[in-house]
Amino acid sequence: MIWYWPYALSEKRRGALIRVGSGFADVHPWPELGDAPLETQLDLLRRGETTPLTKRSLELAKIDGAARGRGVSVFDGLQIPLSHWPGSDAPPEFDTAKLKGIDRIPDRVRLRIDFNARLRAEEFLMLAEGLPLDRIDFIEDPCPYDGATWTALREQTRMRLALDRFQAEEGVDVLVVKPAIQEMPQTQKEIVITSYMDHPVGQFGAAYVAAKNARRVSPRCGLFTHVLYQRNDFIEMIRS
Incomplete structure (x- = not known):
């Protein structure tokens, strides 16, 4: 099951946070750059279909969920450039x-x-x-x-x-x-x-x-x- 929470960063910039198990990720399309609109992204997810954006969102949510399951931060031992x-x-x-x-x-x-x-x-x-x-x-x-x-x-x-x-x-x-x-x-x-x-x-x-x-x-x-x-x-x- 995938939960999602729509959000707005500005009047024009909209996306949705998703939760898969215990992992979280973002779905933030840029239709002006060729991405499907947010509603289409979410509709496809409901049907079990992915776009390049949601495919990566699911992968990042899986990484986040695995770290949460171990009780650690994904950044443990890492340094952000x-x-x-x-x-x-x-x-x-x-x-x-x-x-x-x-x-x-x-x-x-x-x-x-x-x-x-x-x-x-x-x-x-x-x-x-x-x-x-x-x-x-x-x-x-x-x-x-x-x-x-x-x-x-x-x-x-x-x-x-x-x-x-x-x-x-x-x-x-x-x-x-x-x-x-x-x-x-x-x-x-x-x-x-x-x-x-x-x-x-x-x-x-x-x-x-x-x-x-x-x-x-x-x-x-x-x-x-x-x-x-x-x-x-x-x-x-x-x-x-």
């Missing part, structure tokens, strides 16, 4: 910021800029000329992925490129992996684990995967996304 700050207003204790655009580029910090594949290759080349190359850690999804195009962009800009949600080799330096919908890939490339910008329960699911694979992932992941939402009882419990 540090994170970049999600936005341009990074506090002093953060040395890396993840930006969703270049309207405001902060001083001091290393930069990870995500264009969500909205640009054409030639548009990115024009924008890249004005970016502080010495502080760019990587550019995520500068344009829709094409191996030859990305290889040319790397050569012309001298910037590392990161691919989100998918796995590819040509023209890619970094893979951005979201445990909410993905397994850990088999690759020699740098891996940045990020949350799905979901409920803190989902955020800690991503943090567990990052901690479990600490030797394989970047020293700066993307696990600090609760600051993007209004505070609630769950967020109040988070201690950084």
